[in-house]
Amino acid sequence: VKYFIIVRFEILSGQNTQTSFFYLNSCSADGCGANGFFINSAGPNQLQNWILYNCESNTSVTNGFYIKASSGSIQNFTLINCVSSENTGDGFNFEVAGGSLQNFNMFSCTSNLNGGQGTEFVAGVNFGVISSCFFRDNTSDGLKLTGTSNTCIIMGSVFRSNTGVGVNIANANCAGNLIHGNVFNLNSGAYTDSGTGTTIADNVT
Numbered sequence: 001v002k003y004f005i006i007v008r009f010e011i012l013s014g015q016n017t018q019t020s021f022f023y024l025n026s027c028s029a030d031g032c033g034a035n036g037f038f039i040n041s042a043g044p045n046q047l048q049n050w051i052l053y054n055c056e057s058n059t060s061v062t063n064g065f066y067i068k069a070s071s072g073s074i075q076n077f078t079l080i081n082c083v084s085s086e087n088t089g090d091g092f093n094f095e096v097a098g099g100s101l102q103n104f105n106m107f108s109c110t111s112n113l114n115g116g117q118g119t120e121f122v123a124g125v126n127f128g129v130i131s132s133c134f135f136r137d138n139t140s141d142g143l144k145l146t147g148t149s150n151t152c153i154i155m156g157s158v159f160r161s162n163t164g165v166g167v168n169i170a171n172a173n174c175a176g177n178l179i180h181g182n183v184f185n186l187n188s189g190a191y192t193d194s195g196t197g198t199t200i201a202d203n204v205t
Contacts, residue, residue, distance in 0.1 A: 017045050017046070018045070018046045018047075018048060019045070019046070019047050019048070020046075020047075020048045020049050021048075021049045021050075022047075022049070022050045022051070023050075023051045023053070024050075024051070024052045024053070024055060025053045025054060025055075026053070026054045026055065027052075027055045027056075028055065028056045028057070028058075029055075029056070029057040029058075029060060029064075030056075030057075030058045030059060030060075031058070031059045031060070032057070032060040032061065033060075033061050034060070034061055034062050035057075035060060035062045035063045035064070035065070035066040035089075036057025036058070036060040036063070036064045036065060036066075036084070036087065037052070037055065037057055037064070037065045037066065038066045038068070039066070039067050039068070039074075040068045040069075040070055041068070041069045041070065041071075041072030041073060041074045041099055042070045042071050042072050042099075043071055043072055044071075044072060045072040045073075046072060046073045046074075046075070047072070047073070047074045047075070047077070048074075048075045048076050049075075049076045050074075050076070050077045050078070051078045051079075051080065052065075052078070052079045052080070052082055053079075053080045053081060053082075054080070054081045054082065055079075055082045055083075056082065056083045056084070056085075057082075057083075057084045057085075057087060058083075058084075058085045058086055058087070059085075059086045059087065060087045060088065060089075061087075061088050061089075062087070062088060062089040063084075063087060063089040063090045063091070063092070063093040063116070064084030064085070064087040064089075064090070064091045064092060064111070064114065065079070065082065065084055065091070065092045065093065066093045066095070067092075067093070067094045067095070067101070067104075068094075068095045068096075068097060069095070069096045069097065069098070069099030069100055069101040069124075070097045070098055070099055071097075071098040071099045072099045073099050073100045073101070074099070074100070074101045074102075074104070075100075075101075075102055075103050076103045076104070077101070077103070077104040077105075078104065078105040078106075078107070079092070079105070079106045079107070079109055080105075080107045080108060080109070081107070081108045081109065082106075082109045082110075083109070083110045083111075084109075084110070084111045084112075084114065085110070085111075085112050085113050085114070086112075086113045086114065087114045087115065087116075088114075088115045088116075089114065089115060089116045090114060090116040090117045090118070090119065090120045091111030091112070091114040091116075091117070091118045091119055091135075091138065092106070092109070092111055092118070092119040092120070093116075093117075093119070093120050093122065094119075094120070094121050094122065094125045094128075095122035095123065095125075096122065096123050096124030096125060096147070097122075097123075100124065100126075101124065101125050101126070102125070102126040102127045102128075103127045103128075104125070104127075104128045104129075105128065105129045105130075105131075106119070106128075106129070106130045106131070106133055107129075107131055107132060107133070108131075108132045108133065109133045109134075110133065110134045110135075110136075111133070111134070111135050111136075111138065111142075112134070112135070112136040112137050112138065113136070113137045113138065114138045114139065115138075115139045116138070116139060116140050117138060117140045117141050117142070117143065117144045117164075118135035118136075118138040118141065118142040118143055118159075118162065119133075119135065119142070119143045119144070120141075120143075120144045120145075120146070121143075121144070121145045121146065121147075121149040121152070122146055122147060122149075123146060123147025123148060123149065124147055124148050124149065125145075125147075125149045125152070126148075126149065126150045126151055126152070127150075127151050127152070128149075128152040128153070129152070129153045129155070130143070130152070130153070130154045130155070130157060131153075131155050131156050131157065132156050132157060133157040133158075134157065134158045134160075135157065135158070135159045135160070135162060135166070136158070136159075136160045136161055136162070137160075137161045137162065138162045138163065138164075139163050139164075140162070140163060140164040141162060141164035141165050141166070141167070141168040142159040142162040142164070142165070142166045142167060142187065143159070143166070143167045143168070144164075144167075144168040144170055145167075145168070145169045145170060145171070145174045145177065145195070146170050146171050146174075147171055147173065147174070148171070148173040148174065148175075149171075149174050149177070150174060150175045150176050150177065151175070151176045151177065152177045152178070153177075153178045153180070154167060154177070154178065154179050154180070154182060155178070155179075155180045155181050155182065156180075156181050156182065157182050157183075158182070158183045158185075159182060159183070159184045159185070159187055159190075160183075160184075160185045160186055160187070161185070161186045161187065162187045162188070163187075163188060164187065164188055165187055165188055165189040165190065165191055165192050166182070166184040166187045166189070166190050166191055167179055167182070167184075167190075167191040167192075168191070168192045169191070169192065169193045169194055169195035169198055170192070170194055171194060171195065172194055172195060172196055173195075173196070174194075174195035174196065174198075175195060175196040175197050176196075176197045176198075177195055177197075177198050177199070178198070178199045178200075178201075179191060179193075179198065179199070179200045179201075179203060180199070180200075180201050180202055180203070181201075181202045181203065182203045182204070183203070183204045184203060184204065184205045185204075190203065190205040191203075
C-alpha cells in the first residue's frame with residue numbers, strides 16, 4: 001500500500017498512562033483544515049520515545065507539525081527526514097502549555113514556504129537538537145525560540161531566504177542555547193540573540 005488516508009487518528013489513554021516506543025513511517029498529511037500532524041500530551045499522561053520518520057505535511061490551514069505538551073509530558077521525541085511545506089502557520093511548532101517537553105531531536109528535516117516560522121519553540125522546550133535541517137523561504141523566521149526554551153543545540157543546518165532572520169532567540173529567559181556550524185544566506189539577518197548565555201560559533205553568514 002503506497003497511499004492511504006487516516007481521517008482521524010487518536011491515542012486514548014487513562015490517567016498516569018505512558019505511551020512509549022511509537023514509530024510512524026512515511027505518512028503524509030495534505031491540505032488539512034487544521035494542523036497536518038497534531039500530537040498532544042494532556043493530563044498526567046506521558047509520551048516517550050516517539051519517532052516520526054519520512055513524514056510530510058503540506059498546505060495545512062494551521063501548522064504542518066504541531067507537538068504540544070498541554071499538561072502531560074513529552075520526552076525523547078524525534079523527527080527524521082520530515083518535510084513541512086506551504087502550510088499557513090509554522091512548519092513545525094513545539095509548544096509547552098502546562099506540561100513539559102524535553103529531549104527532542106530534528107534530524108535532516110525541511111521546512112519551507114510556510115506562512116509563519118519554519119520552526120518555533122513556544123515556551124519551555126528544553127534539551128533539543130536540530131541538526132542537518134533546511135529552513136527556506138518561510139514568511140517569518142527560519143527558527144524562533146520564545147518563553148523559556150533552554151539548552152537547545154542548533155547545528156549543521158541551512159537557513160536561506162527566510163523573510164525574518166535565520167534563528168531568532170526572542171526571549172531573555174531562553175538560556176544556554178548553542179548555534180554552531182550553520183549556514184545563513186539571504187535572510188533579513190543571520191540571527192537575533194535576546195537570550196542568556198547563548199554560544200554562537202563557526203557559522204557561515
